[in-house]
Amino acid sequence: MCGISGIFNLSSRQPIDTQLLQRINREQSHRGPDDEGYFIDGFVGLGHRRLSIIDLGTGQQPMFNEDGSVCVVFNGEIYNFSELVIELTELGHRFATLSDTEVIVHAWEQWGVQCLERFRGMFAFALWDSNQKQLFLARDRIGKKPLYYTVTRHGQLVFGSELKVLLAHPDVNRTLRTELAEEFFMYGYVPDPHSAYKDVSKLPAGHYLLLTPDSALKPTAYWDFTSPAVTLPWETVQIELIERLTEAVRIRLLADVPLGAFLSGGVDSSAITALMAGIQDSPVNTCAIGFQERDYDETEYADQIAARYHTNHTRQIVSSNDFALIDTLSHVYDEPFADSSALPTYQVCQLARQSVKVALSGDGGDEIFAGYRRQRMHLAEQRLRDKIPAGLRKPLFGQLAQFYPKADWAPKPLRAKTTLQSLAMDAVEAYANTMSKLRQGERAKLFSASYQRQLAGYSGLEIMKTHAKAAPTDDPLKLIQYLDMKTWLPGDILTKVDRASMANSLEVRAPLLDHVFMEWAFSISSADNIRGTEGKYAFKKALEPYVDHNILYRPKMGFSIPLADWFRGPLRRELSSNLLSENMLDSGFFCADTLKTMLAEHTSGRSNHADALWSLLMFAKFINRQ
Known part of the structure; x- marks a missing residue:
């Protein structure tokens, strides 16, 4: 590397x-x-x-x-x-x-x-x-x-x-x-x-x-996904999946320096660790970071896999209030980057580099095998879109979305505003809406009138539409998987890992993103990837002999940090000084009153704007360096 x-x-x-x-x-x-x-x-x-x-x-x-x-x-x-x-x-x-x-x-x-x-x-x-x-x-x-x-x-x-x-x-x-x-x-x-x-x-x-x-x-x-010639039968998937993934892992074990694996305790990293253990004669070097706060900690599951496969496991517990790296991240990524999991990703790369120079990761599993909740929600919405004519659906759900409150404080089933918005849209618009950090209406409020005039009607949706036109499939799930692989995967996931790892002089290899394996996996039936409410179904069933049931079928957690609490407590002053800095207000992008309102609503506890404020903080760090 x-x-x-x-x-x-x-x-x-x-x-x-x-x-x-x-x-x-x-x-x-x-x-x-x-x-x-x-x-x-x-x-x-x-x-x-x-x-x-x-x-x-x-x-x-x-x-x-x-x-x-x-x-x-x-x-x-x-x-x-x-x-x-x-x-x-x-x-x-x-x-x-x-x-x-x-x-x-x-x-x-x-x-x-x-x-x-x-x-x-x-x-x-x-x-x-x-x-x-x-x-x-x-x-x-x-x-x-x-x-x-x-x-x-x-x-x-x-x-x-x-x-x-x-x-x-x-x-x-x-x-x-x-x-x-x-x-x-x-x-x-x-x-x-x-x-x-x-x-x-x-x-x-x-x-x-x-x-x-x-x-x-x-x-x-010179390359793109192609429409699957045939859909793989269930029996073929279950027989070949582990064999093909093992081969993708094996070819990534060649190195003349110490090599290991990230082990978060999730499905994908557990799978990679298990297959490495079956290939190597020596114990696998694994590492994980955990948080003092249990709501953000998965180390018990990482420990479970490490014990099962007798790995040389290194675990480091950090405080979820460790935000000292924020300025470092701004320099590492060079341009605005709003994935807050970049912070723990940087930390686990730091930890891994203490003992290895190469680490295998489980990146790509959710994109390839449909493991995101948003993908399951999109399919459910699409079934409803298909039943209601667009001429009725768009005004009906559009009006409902307009009047439904943005209930960040409510339980997830009651946070229906995004769903209602998406039901008024076509499939590509809806998925883009689901994926958006700030929805179109939220961006309109955030941006200044002069900036909106400069945009002259342009929307970032055009990028998603361009990729959708090139998609090799009209299967509802495979279409959004393709969109993820063209936008989210290279733009977020792979950028996050490359910059965080290379800032620590660590090489990261991702067997699940082997293109030969991905081409094969793209032929798995969508009905086998999502069964009912279970995503990654085919993948999990194939892994049952290798990964414990309580790990395979527990709710997905991911790397999380307590942004809402940070912005109401220790980062409150820094957030305000960055968002309301002279450079930000003079950039021409933002409506100053909206920035002030978002800060006031969040810090008072009336609303939860944590994700939007993190995006604004990362943008402000970038603007203030120019």
């Missing part, structure tokens, strides 16, 4: 500045504290920071082919590199290292851009072919590894693994995108392919750029 960076002359004829390349690359030293390397060849300069995982002795980057005409800097892992080495050697290529990185240059020589179809792993890389004068940038299919890029006013392409790399270049435009606040307060993150900045983009998952001097920037897709 590493960090990459580079400068490429698209229309500029100025020489590559070696010192500048080194300076921007060192902004991400945390991603690779073990080594650094550089390559400059007329049009292009490539930089690399190394976290040594495989081939510790000869795996330094940049890495070249036999005659030095092809050069690559790479962030990630190619898990099937051993098989590719055999195939490429038989085709006449000669390997000088034992590193998976070297496979990329020879695969490029042999297959060109089609080499991406051969790679099984997580990656972002930049490859320079001096013979063809081509720069090849690519990102893995699911979006586990990030890649940002921009073009300066002088015609130089600047790219890197994190935004801070680009922002260290003096010619990069730091103007914020007009749509930033609308998209962020809808999604809770800045969705691909956008960034917080007008001229900076993220290369979307499953895309590449192939560039020559004077060429246009046109990201090209």
